Amino acid sequence: MRISDILRRKGTAVATVRPDDTVGALLAVLAEHNIGAVVVSPDGTAIAGIASERDVVRHLHRAGPGLLDRPVAEIMTERVRTCGPDAQVDGLRRTMTEHRVRHLPVVDEDRLIGIVSIGDVVKSAIDALESEREHLVDYIQRAP
Template sequence: MRISDVLKLKGDRVATIDPTRLVRDLVVELGEQGVGALVVSIDGRSIHGIVSERDVVRRLRTDGAGVLDLPVSAIMTADVYTCEPSATVEELMEVMTERRFRHVPVVVDEHLAGIVSIGDVVKHRIAEVQLERDHLTAYITG
């Protein structure tokens, strides 16, 4: 299965935030959007970074509540790993596991086209395994 298949089922909507917004705004957006990460973008198409709940918590631990008044750009990850829709679920699952991140923006022609979480990847991999099991069971019993 390809990432494009995941996006067909999930949709291509991506929650973004401007890098100049405050971390306190980020926290509100994460909660309102019901997501674990936002792509940092000034126009909703380009990728300037990514910022997650983990980034906020880690900076709160080291810097205290003052981090809430910093711009998102101060805590975001600027070097963002991305993938194309043609990547396979297996490839992305391996990269996400090895590099220990949970969200990967999907790009087409260097523009934001979607985002995939580790939950999305696992969900679709489980569906594949169940389908294979059903086919094998039907083959054996048929």
């Protein structure tokens, strides 16, 4: 299965914030969309970084409540791992596990076209196993 198959099912909408948005605004976007991370982008297509709930918690612990008025650029992860729409889900699962990342933006020709979470990857694996199980049951039931 390819990443484009996941995006076809879940959609390509990506929540983004600008690097100069406040951490408080970031939290509002996370809550509004019930998500764990957003892509930081100046224009909705280029990737400047990624910011997650974990980033907020780590920095909030150090900086205190004043962090909420600071720009997202101060807490975001700048080195963002990405994948293309033609990448295989199995390879992505390995990348996410090895590098301990839960969200990977999907990029095509240097443009943000979607995002895949570890939950999306796990769901695709469960769906594939369920499909395989159904085929095996059907095969066994048809055997003389």
